[in-house]
Every structure is written in C-alpha cells, then in structure tokens.
Amino acid sequence: xxxxxxxxxxxxxxxxxxxxxxxxxxxxxxxxxxxxxxxxxxxxxxxxxxxxxxxxxxxxxxxxxxxxxxxxxxxxxxxxxxxxxxxxxxxxxxxxxxxxxxxxxxxxxxxxxxxxxxxxxxxxxxxxxxxxxxxxxxxxxxxxxxxxxxxxxxxxxxxxxxxxxxxxxxxxxxxxxxxxxxxxxxxxxxxxxxxxxxxxxxxxxxxxxxxxxxxxxxxxxxxxxxxxxxxxxxxxxxxxxxxxxxxxxxxxxxxxxxxxxxxxxxxxxxxxxxxxxxxxxxxxxxxxxxxxxxxxxxxxxxxxxxxxxxxxxxxxxxxxxxxxxxxxxxxxxxxxxxxxxxxxxxxxxxxxxxxxxxxxxxxxxxxxxxxxxxxxxxxxxxxxxxxxxxxxxxxxxxxxxxxxxxxxxxxxxxxxxxxxxxxxxxxxxxxxxxxxxxxxxxxxxxxxxxxxxxxxxxxxxxxxxxxxxxxxxxxxxxxxxxxxxxxxxxxxxxxxxxxxxxxxxxxxxxxxxxxxxxxxxxxxxxxxxxxxxxxxxxxxxxxxxxxxxxxxxxxxxxxxxxxxxxxxxxxxxxxxxxxxxxxxxxxxxxxxxxxxxxxxxxxxxxxxxxxxxxxxxxxxxxxxxxxxxxxxxxxxxxxxxxxxxxxxxxxxxxxxxxxxxxxxxx
Amino acid sequence: xxxxxxxxxxxxxxxxxxxxxxxxxxxxxxxxxxxxxxxxxxxxxxxxxxxxxxxxxxxxxxxxxxxxxxxxxxxxxxxxxxxxxxxxxxxxxxxxxxxxxxxxxxxxxxxxxxxxxxxxxxxxxxxxxxxxxxxxxxxxxxxxxxxxxxxxxxxxxxxxxxxxxxxxxxxxxxxxxxxxxxxxxxxxxxxxxxxxxxxxxxxxxxxxxxxxxxxxxxxxxxxxxxxxxxxxxxxxxxxxxxxxxxxxxx
Numbered sequence: 001x002x003x004x005x006x007x008x009x010x011x012x013x014x015x016x017x018x019x020x021x022x023x024x025x026x027x028x029x030x031x032x033x034x035x036x037x038x039x040x041x042x043x044x045x046x047x048x049x050x051x052x053x054x055x056x057x058x059x060x061x062x063x064x065x066x067x068x069x070x071x072x073x074x075x076x077x078x079x080x081x082x083x084x085x086x087x088x089x090x091x092x093x094x095x096x097x098x099x100x101x102x103x104x105x106x107x108x109x110x111x112x113x114x115x116x117x118x119x120x121x122x123x124x125x126x127x128x129x130x131x132x133x134x135x136x137x138x139x140x141x142x143x144x145x146x147x148x149x150x151x152x153x154x155x156x157x158x159x160x161x162x163x164x165x166x167x168x169x170x171x172x173x174x175x176x177x178x179x180x181x182x183x184x185x186x187x188x189x190x191x192x193x194x195x196x197x198x199x200x201x202x203x204x205x206x207x208x209x210x211x212x213x214x215x216x217x218x219x220x221x222x223x224x225x226x227x228x229x230x231x232x233x234x235x236x237x238x239x240x241x242x243x244x245x246x247x248x249x250x251x252x253x254x255x256x257x258x259x260x261x262x263x264x265x266x267x268x269x270x271x272x273x274x275x276x277x278x279x280x281x282x283x284x285x286x287x288x289x290x291x292x293x294x295x296x297x298x299x300x301x302x303x304x305x306x307x308x309x310x311x312x313x314x315x316x317x318x319x320x321x322x323x324x325x326x327x328x329x330x331x332x333x334x335x336x337x338x339x340x341x342x343x344x345x346x347x348x349x350x351x352x353x354x355x356x357x358x359x360x361x362x363x364x365x366x367x368x369x370x371x372x373x374x375x376x377x378x379x380x381x382x383x384x385x386x387x388x389x390x391x392x393x394x395x396x397x398x399x400x401x402x403x404x405x406x407x408x409x410x411x412x413x414x415x416x417x418x419x420x421x422x423x424x425x426x427x428x429x430x431x432x433x434x435x436x437x438x439x440x441x442x443x444x445x446x447x448x449x450x451x452x453x454x455x456x457x458x459x460x461x462x463x464x465x466x467x468x469x470x471x472x473x474x475x476x477x478x479x480x481x482x483x484x485x486x487x488x489x490x491x492x493x494x495x496x497x498x499x500x501x502x503x504x505x506x507x508x509x510x511x512x513x514x515x516x517x518x519x520x521x522x523x524x525x526x527x528x529x530x531x532x533x534x535x536x537x538x539x540x541x542x543x544x545x546x547x548x549x550x551x552x553x554x555x556x557x558x559x560x561x562x563x564x565x566x567x568x569x570x571x572x573x574x575x576x577x578x579x580x581x582x583x584x585x586x587x588x589x590x591x592x593x594x595x596x597x598x599x600x601x602x603x604x605x606x607x608x609x610x611x612x613x614x615x616x617x618x619x620x621x622x623x624x625x626x627x628x629x630x631x632x633x634x635x636x637x638x639x640x641x642x643x644x645x646x647x648x649x650x651x652x653x654x655x656x657x658x659x660x661x662x663x664x665x666x
Numbered sequence: 667x668x669x670x671x672x673x674x675x676x677x678x679x680x681x682x683x684x685x686x687x688x689x690x691x692x693x694x695x696x697x698x699x700x701x702x703x704x705x706x707x708x709x710x711x712x713x714x715x716x717x718x719x720x721x722x723x724x725x726x727x728x729x730x731x732x733x734x735x736x737x738x739x740x741x742x743x744x745x746x747x748x749x750x751x752x753x754x755x756x757x758x759x760x761x762x763x764x765x766x767x768x769x770x771x772x773x774x775x776x777x778x779x780x781x782x783x784x785x786x787x788x789x790x791x792x793x794x795x796x797x798x799x800x801x802x803x804x805x806x807x808x809x810x811x812x813x814x815x816x817x818x819x820x821x822x823x824x825x826x827x828x829x830x831x832x833x834x835x836x837x838x839x840x841x842x843x844x845x846x847x848x849x850x851x852x853x854x855x856x857x858x859x860x861x862x863x864x865x866x867x868x869x870x871x872x873x874x875x876x877x878x879x880x881x882x883x884x885x886x887x888x889x890x891x892x893x894x895x896x897x898x899x900x901x902x903x904x905x906x907x908x909x910x911x912x913x914x915x916x
Contacts, residue, residue: 047800050800051800054799054800065723065729065731066721066731066782066783066784067783067784067786067787067828068787069730069787069790069828070723070724070729070730070731072723072724072729074724074728074729074730075724075726075728075729084807084808086808119802122802122803123802124807125802125804125805125806125807126798126800126801126802126804127807128804128807128857129796129798129804129805129857130795130796130798130857131796131820131851131852131855131857131858133817133820133821133824133851133855134807134817135817135821136811136812136814136817136818137814138814139811140811140812140813140814140817141808141811142807142808158821158824159821161728161825163728164728164825164827165821165824168824171790172790172794172795172796173795173800175787175790175791175794175795176791176795176797178791179791179792185787187784187787210776237726239723239724239725239729240722240723240724240725241723273696274694274696274697276694276697276701276704276705277697277701278698278700278701278704278725279725279726281725281726282726407746408726408727408751411727411747411751411753412698412751412753414753414755477800477802478802481800526707526708526711526712528704528708529708570711572711572714572715572716572717573716577677577678577777578678578719578776578777578780580717580719581711581717
C-alpha cells in the first residue's frame with residue numbers, strides 16, 4: 001500500500017477550514033445507524049467518545065482501569081499550550097505552529113501541526129465552559145506560564161495538576177453522554193484484538209478483566225486512543241498499566257507503526273533509587289521556569305557529595321556549573337526536553353553526577369525563592385527585611401506555584417526541596433512515535449483511527465512541553481469527530497456489523513489460544529522478571545544515546561528474550577476471573593515485539609534528531625547532527641512476521657512554509 | 667527490614683475471605699508500599715502461590731486507583747498521601763502490618779484487596795457535568811472573569827481523585843465528601859449556575875440509591891483524604907441542597 005497522507009491542497013492556514021467544509025456529512029438519522037468503538041478514555045478517548053456521541057453516533061467506550069477518569073492523562077502536570085496571546089507577548093497561531101515544528105526537529109507534518117495550533121484556542125474556551133478550574137490572576141482572568149523551547153507565555157495550567165483537571169473535564173462530558181445512553185461504557189475491559197472484515201476495521205475482541213470473559217464488539221469504525229508505549233523501558237513515568245497492546249494488535253493486522261524510535265526522555269524526573277523501583281516520577285517542566293539546573297564545577301566536589309561528605313548548599317556560587325545557562329545562553333534552563341536531557345547525561349557521564357549512583361543533577365530554587373521574596377517584601381512595603389523574612393515570603397510564593405510538586409518530591413525522597421536543591425535525572429516520559437495516520441487520523445487500515453499519543457503525527461522527533469494535552473484534546477474534540485465522516489459517510493447503508501462472522505471467530509480464537517498458552521506454560525519466571533530485562537536492554541541500547549553496534553546487539557538480545565519469555569514465563573491462577581498477572585503477560589509480550597521494532601527503526605535512522613541521538617552523528621561540540629538530505633521522512637513500518645524484518649515505507653515530509661534550519665537554542 | 671504482613675485474601679466477590687500471614691524480609695525503606703507488595707508478589711509467584719490482587723496504576727498519587735486500609739487507616743499512616751505515596755521508611759523492622767480492602771456496602775470486593783467503586787462513576791453521571799456541547803464554539807475563555815478566590819476554591823474541590831478513602835474511613839460509609847467536592851467545584855463557578863439546583867438534587871439522590879450512608883460531621887473523611895478536600899464542601903452541598911429542595915420547580 002502506498003502512503004497517502006491526504007493533506008488537503010491550498011495555503012497552510014486554509015487547509016483545515018476548507019477540508020472540514022468538504023468532509024461529507026452523515027445525516028442525524030443515519031448517524032443513529034452507525035456504531036463507533038473508542039478504546040481508551042484519556043484526553044483523546046474521553047473527548048472523542050463524548051463528541052461522537054453528542055453528534056449522534058452510537059459509541060462504545062473501553063478502558064482497562066476501573067473508571068474512565070483514571071487514564072494516565074490524569075498525571076500530566078504542567079499545562080496546556082494555546083495560541084491565545086492573552087499575555088500580549090507576540091504569540092500567534094503561526095508562532096505556536098513554528099515553535100512546534102522547530103521543537104520537533106522538522107520531522108512532523110506542517111499541515112497537521114498548523115491545524116493543532118489553530119484549534120488550540122478552542123480548547124481553552126471549551127474547557128472553561130466545562131468548568132475546568134484553570135489558574136487565574138487577581139483580576140479573575142486566566143494566568144499563563146512558559147515552557148521549554150519557546151519564548152512566550154502560552155501555557156495554561158491548574159497548579160501542577162493540569163492533566164487531572166482537563167481529564168476530569170473530558171470525563172464529565174463523557175458522563176453526560178453515558179447518562180443519556182449515547183455512550184455505553186465498558187470499564188475494566190481491555191482490547192485484545194482488532195477485527196478486520198473485508199479490509200476494514202469492524203470491531204474488537206475485548207476481555208472483561210473482572211470475569212475473564214472474552215467479548216465480541218462490532219462497529220463501523222474503531223478509534224484507538226490508547227496512549228504511548230514508554231513502558232517498554234520498564235521504568236518510565238507512565239502508569240503501571242500503560243501498554244502498547246491495542247496499537248500493536250492493529251499493527252499486526254496491517255496498521256503501520258511510524259517513527260517508533262522517537263522517544264522522549266524527560267529531563268526532570270526523580271532519579272532511580274533501587275532495583276525494586278516500579279516507576280519513575282516526573283517533576284514538571286514548569287519547574288524550569290524558576291529552578292536553575294547545576295552540577296559542581298569541580299569533580300572532587302561531585303565525588304565528595306556522592307560520598308556524603310559535602311552538602312550542595314555549601315558549594316559556593318563560583319564552584320557551580322549552571323551548564324544549561326552556560327551552553328545555551330538564549331534559552332538557558334528552558335531549552336527543549338531532548339537538549340536538556342542530553343546535557344544532563346553528558347555531565348553525569350563526565351563524572352559530575354551528584355547522587356549515590358552518579359546519575360543526578362541539581363534543580364535549585366534558592367535564587368527564585370529570594371527573588372520572589374524580595375518582590376513580596378517590596379509589595380508589602382517592608383523596610384530592610386532580613387534574609388530570613390525574604391526567604392519565608394519567597395517560599396510561600398514558590399509553594400503557591402509548585403506546592404503539590406514539592407510535596408510529591410518530599411514524599412518520595414524524604415528531602416525538603418525548599419531547603420536543599422532537588423535531585424533530578426532524565427527518564428522515559430512520552431513517545432512521539434505511534435501508529436501512522438493520515439490527515440484524517442486514519443491508520444493504514446481503513447476504519448481504524450488513532451488519536452492522541454497513540455498516533456505519530458504532530459510532535460516530530462521531540463515534543464514540546466504542554467503540547468501533549470493540547471494534541472489529545474484537539475484530536476478528540478475537534479479533529480476526529482469531523483474527519484471520521486469521510487470514512488463513515490460510505491457506511492450509511494451497511495447496517496449493523498455481525499459478530500458471528502468468521503473474522504470475529506478467528507480473532508477470538510487467537511486470543512483464547514494465547515491466554516491458554518500463558519496459563520498452561522508452567523514456566524519458572526514471573527512476568528516482571530522479563531519486563532525488567534527488556535527495560536534494561538532498551539534503556540542501555542535504545543535510550544538517550546544510540547549507536548549501530550548497540551542497536552544490533554539490542555535486536556539480538558530482544559529476540560532471545562522473546563524466546564525465553566514464551567518458554568519460561570510463569571502465570572499462576574486461571575483464565576476465569578480477575579487475574580492481573582495474566583493481563584500483564586499479554587502486555588509484556590507485545591512490548592517485547594515493539595522493542596525490537598524500535599531498535600530496528602533507530603538503527604535505520606542514520607542521523608540524530610530530537611529525542612533520537614545517534615552517537616555517530618554529532619558535531620564536535622556534541623550537538624545533534626540532523627541529515628535533512630537523506631532523512632526528511634516518516635518511517636512507517638509494515639509488520640511482516642518478525643519485528644526486525646518489518647518493511648519500511650517512507651512518507652517524505654515537505655516543508656513549504658518553514659525553512660529547515662539547524663535547531664539552535666544558543 | 668523484616669515485616670510481617672497480614673493480608674485479606676478473597677478469591678472472588680462471593681467467596682469467603684480471610685486474613686493470611688506473610689512474613690517478608692529484605693524490604694528496603696526507599697520502597698513505596700506498593701513496591702513492597704510487588705516484592706511480596708514476586709516471592710509468592712516463586713513459591714507457586716497466587717499473587718495478591720490490588721488496584722494501582724499511576725503510582726504518583728493522582729489517578730485514585732490505589733486504595734488499601736493499612737493498619738486501620740485508609741491509605742495507611744501519613745496525611746495527604748495515597749497508598750502509592752506511602753514509603754516503607756514509615757515502618758520499622760519487626761512491624762506487623764494489617765492490609766485490608768476499602769470496606770463499604772457500596773464498594774463490593776472483586777478479589778483480595780480490589781473493590782468495585784463504580785458507584786462513584788454513577789454519582790458523577792447523575793449530574794457531575796456542565797451541559798455544554800464540545801463544539802469549541804463557546805465564548806472566549808476570558809469573557810467571564812472569575813474572582814481568584816472562587817477559582818482557587820473550585821480548584822481545591824476539583825482535585826478530588828475519587829479514591830474512596832472518605833467512604834472507607836467514614837463510620838457511616840458516606841460519600842458526601844466525594845459528591846460535595848464536585849458539586850462545590852461547579853457551584854463556585856459562573857458556568858455551573860444554570861444547572862446548580864438539579865445537579866445537587868440528582869447527585870445526592872444517586873448517592874442514596876447506591877447505598878452510601880449519611881454524614882454525621884465526625885470529619886474523619888477530611889483527615890484521611892489524600893488531597894485534603896475540605897469539610898467546607900459538605901456544608902456548601904448541604905446549603906445548596908436545602909436551597910434547591912425548597913426552590914426547585916420539580
């Protein structure tokens with residue numbers, strides 16, 4: 001199949017409006033005859049299910065959690081971008097578009113990104129109308145802050161819980177439709193297989209996780225809003241249940257996986273503490289508005305700190321290396337995530353890391369506390385305030401801005417970030433890659449759509465902070481509900497899809513066989529044992545820095561691991577009833593296959609761009625070297641049986657409105 | 667450190683449950699409570715014993731999926747945290763730790779420590795929304811200024827994670843802190859006004875239908891709430907409920 005991105009003709013700024021106007025409409029009477037399945041209830045899924053139901057389609061929504069409100073969008077902290085220009089600092093749709101293209105290191109589609117920037121403004125209006133309590137200033141108007149990679153303040157937020165508030169907004173819209181009977185909600189249900197009939201996605205096999213029963217659900221279209229696959233690294237900021245299964249099943253059935261190696265390693269996470277750690281916790285990028293990142297300038301100081309003989313507060317200003325400010329004076333601590341992460345790794349690899357493992361740097365709020373404190377003292381008209389008074393006032397301001405993050409940090413590390421600098425290190429956070437989709441968000445399987453983090457389309461090789469929430473809601477509220485019309489308008493005479501067909505039968509049989517295989521395997525090792533090993537391979541060879549030798553080794557190691565997994569995994573209990581170990585086994589099996597494809601993709605992309613850094617392709621100063629001549633394309637992989645032997649399809653990216661430049665934040 | 671775990675095991679909704687004892691050694695103080703349970707489960711699998719089932723997902727205190735009644739307290743010792751944010755450094759070697767599910771008539775047990783909290787979803791569906799279509803064609807977000815004080819209070823109420831600690835803690839198994847948080851959020855915002863009366867009547871009605879008890883103002887819920895949702899919200903809900911009951915046309 002040739003890749004057709006179906007980008008509408010015409011000037012960039014008019015493509016979406018024109019396209020939206022030309023998508024065939026489905027009449028309200030016909031919408032009632034059409035069923036749509038939405039898998040996943042995060043920002044993309046909840047908003048899509050609510051919007052489609054509101055338009056008149058019959059919607060079935062699925063989530064593996066006990067409630068749609070628990071989807072991992074809930075954990076997003078910092079904020080959501082929108083080109084509102086409320087701060088009057090020169091922001092515009094074009095600037096948001098431009099920043100996102102540049103931030104993505106010129107590996108995303110112009111037309112998609114521009115559409116995202118256009119609808120960003122509607123998102124804020126919509127959310128406020130739904131009662132989402134964004135932060136406001138004393139005049140009662142919405143407040144904004146800055147995020148990495150940009151020089152304007154366009155990020156809307158609700159303390160460090162923006163994802164939670166936006167998801168609860170979408171959840172409320174979904175609830176309204178469930179109450180009306182327009183959406184049928186299936187919680188604690190997990191998609192196990194995609195059913196393709198006559199080349200079109202026509203349903204899923206879902207498992208009721210409480211009873212263990214397999215259920216057949218048919219529809220005229222299937223929307224996968226199933227998030228990212230960061231858990232392939234075992235340790236990531238993703239939730240424990242986040243997985244690739246739905247997307248991977250679609251991939252195995254013919255949906256192409258695009259740019260799977262583009263992984264975002266977030267610079268500010270709480271460092272790994274021990275072997276039994278189950279997940280990593282993010283400290284919002286918004287902290288880089290006020291926190292300054294540093295390591296000791298002298299190696300002996302770093303060693304003394306690691307040995308517990310020196311405290312960071314005792315290191316004099318001149319002996320600190322604020323390496324981001326030093327290397328990137330124009331953006332300083334607010335460089336994009338990929339740049340900040342690599343710089344932290346570079347310092348730690350060079351021996352300047354500051355925790356026991358040598359893999360941590362400082363994020364310091366002392367300067368911000370004093371700055372805000374002095375400001376407050378001035379506002380209060382205090383004459384000659386003492387340093388102690390200023391500090392107390394400043395701590396209050398910082399608490400108001402980041403209180404819940406500081407509390408989270410203290411709970412996990414037992415260290416008080418108001419008194420001593422936070423320790424942070426990069427961790428896997430988001431995956432830019434995902435199912436290949438066209439402009440209508442349809443995958444290469446007709447009728448199968450992918451929204452939000454599950455698709456690849458908007459963030460290129462690196463996502464800017466506060467853009468994931470924007471994309472999830474844009475896709476769900478304002479893009480997919482319209483674009484599905486192009487496909488569904490041809491289905492008004494189809495009638496209900498039967499679940500008795502051979503395709504459904506075969507799909508269910510495959511799922512049952514796989515389940516039985518795990519239950520009857522009688523192996524000796526737990527699922528986590530294999531998952532952790534996969535994570536180690538991925539982090540060491542397909543992590544922040546990659547090279548040809550390592551990637552080839554990773555492919556061989558993952559293939560061996562896969563064999564061992566199937567031969568020796570041990571799943572206790574039965575297939576009937578609740579059995580989380582069994583569910584985990586299925587997820588890890590798919591993650592193992594995905595890991596192999598990621599290594600393959602990273603091996604074939606012989607350039608450094610965004611989150612993908614190949615050691616062979618770097619400048620003398622250690623900056624990433626992109627190869628626009630040979631790699632300005634999307635890698636879309638077709639499954640052929642073995643992940644490492646997937647077939648590559650290239651979608652060339654054309655830039656008509658933006659000039660390709662070396663990304664510089666100096 | 668070495669601890670003795672006493673854990674509620676129950677094979678299914680209808681099965682009879684019992685406390686089982688599992689001594690466990692090699693626990694590290696930096697482990698979160700759930701990582702300690704992972705560690706136990708790995709050992710159980712090695713011994714051919716079915717692992718303990720418990721709900722969890724984000725493991726950073728925001729999804730509301732983890733629960734557990736630990737040593738008689740919802741989310742264990744410590745204030746304003748969920749179980750996933752509880753760390754083993756809060757315990758000492760030699761401790762015996764009792765782990766039970768959240769218990770309430772409206773939260774039936776699914777297996778071991780996992781309960782069904784879908785009653786909460788049904789309360790939200792009864793009115794926990796503002797009836798605005800998702801067209802994006804609403805008024806500009808800054809068209810209606812909201813006093814910062816109200817916006818902040820609405821936010822504080824909206825931070826409820828729906829974990830059910832309030833219900834598990836309450837001697838009456840009341841869901842009033844949970845319901846009042848959502849009612850308050852919308853009650854404090856101009857966008858919530860048109861449906862305010864119906865909302866409070868419908869959500870309270872659903873709460874009763876689900877079998878949750880009433881509030882007798884002991885305030886245990888507020889103490890155990892991981893997000894510090896204030897009792898003030900219950901007062902506001904009661905006020906709104908009274909007003910709506912007396913003035914509603916229905």
